[in-house]
Every structure is written in structure tokens, then in C-alpha cells.
Amino acid sequence: GKPGITFFNRGGGPLHFDPLKDRKNSAHLLLFGPTGAGKSATLCVALCQMLAMHRSRLVLVESGNSFGLLADYCRSLGLTVNKVGIYPGSGVSLPVFADSHLILTLPPEQLVLDENQLPELGEDVADELIKNGVPDGDKRDVLGEMEIAAILMITGGEREEKLSRADRGLLRRALVITARRVYEEKRQMLPSDLKATMENIATDMSQKPGGGPRWHTKMQAR
Numbered sequence: 001g002k003p004g005i006t007f008f009n010r011g012g013g014p015l016h017f018d019p020l021k022d023r024k025n026s027a028h029l030l031l032f033g034p035t036g037a038g039k040s041a042t043l044c045v046a047l048c049q050m051l052a053m054h055r056s057r058l059v060l061v062e063s064g065n066s067f068g069l070l071a072d073y074c075r076s077l078g079l080t081v082n083k084v085g086i087y088p089g090s091g092v093s094l095p096v097f098a099d100s101h102l103i104l105t106l107p108p109e110q111l112v113l114d115e116n117q118l119p120e121l122g123e124d125v126a127d128e129l130i131k132n133g134v135p136d137g138d139k140r141d142v143l144g145e146m147e148i149a150a151i152l153m154i155t156g157g158e159r160e161e162k163l164s165r166a167d168r169g170l171l172r173r174a175l176v177i178t179a180r181r182v183y184e185e186k187r188q189m190l191p192s193d194l195k196a197t198m199e200n201i202a203t204d205m206s207q208k209p210g211g212g213p214r215w216h217t218k219m220q221a222r
Helices: 039-054 068-076 100-105 125-133 142-155 165-184 191-203 217-221
Strands: 005-008 014-017
Touching (some): 142 165
């Protein structure tokens, strides 16, 4: 095989493969075994070999800090390492609305805010988010992505907490309002900004320029 990652076969002979040069046959790896068998250690060895051969950029998502020492080792060798821990009390804020400024460049007719024109979401919102995140040649729907991310945070992904079309229409309006506000403030949109907008809508008693309440009482009650 091509040099890249080295193992030994059952006969004791060397086994080489390079997932970066032979993607068709070795692009994916399934590694399983009982607790303590050495799965994490085996992966650490493989990752070190990949770094030695290609100096590739690695993105590791794990539970249990099995690769924490590997990250520290890479940092000691002068590699750029960014470790982010997500746990209660960590105070980490993930930029789920980092692309909010992009919806401000869209023409008004592409910002679907009318609840009667909203596309139907699948039963599993998490699957819908994954589907939207995969480029398939269609134009990216940034507002739709932000809506689904907000729904996941609001409902926790529970099907019984599914939002109505009216709720989704209100949520989309709040997303656009928040995106405009934080853009004027020259900063990145955070979930707390959307929360503040929703709270303002619930208590806003102002009037529209043509008369009448800016927000319907039923809409505020949501």
C-alpha cells in the first residue's frame, strides 16, 4: 500500500494505507472494541502519522478528553491547537448565527417571513438541519438555517414541542430584526441577542406608522 498509516496484519507483515491519497478505498474507518482495548491510543498513533506525512488539519470532536494529551503534544511541537471544552459552567458561546449578516444582502422577496409561505419542516428537525448543511447545488438558505438552529435551541429537538407556522413566522421576523441590529453594532450575532429581541416583541406596545399596534396580541402571547 501507499505509505501514510502503518499497521501490521495477522501474519505480522506491515500494512500501509493513506486515506488522503486513496480516498476511494480508505476514506472511512470504523474502529470498535471493548473498553480498554486501545481504540483511542490506536487513533492517536494514526493521527500522529498523518501529521508527520501531510501536516493535515485535524478536527476532533470527542467526549472524555481522550485526545487532550495529543493536542498538548502537538502544541509543544509548535503546531497551532485550539481546544474548546463544552460542559456546564464553561461559558462557551458557539456562533450558530455567525452568518447572520448574509441575510441582509438578500432582496426582500427572498426573505420569506409570511407564515403562509413558509416551507414545511420535516418531523425530525435535527435531520433537517443536517440536510440543509450539505451543499447540493442549490442556493444556500441562510435564514432557513438560522431558523432551524433557533428551533433546536427553543424546543430541544423534542417532537412534541414542534412550533406552529405562526410561531415560525414570528421567529423569522425576530431573526431578521436581530441580524440588522447587531450588524449596525458591528458585532457577531449571539443566541442571547435573539432572546432579547423576542422579549422586546413580547412587551412592545408601540404603534405602526399607519396606526394600530406593531405586534398582534396573539403574536406577543407566543
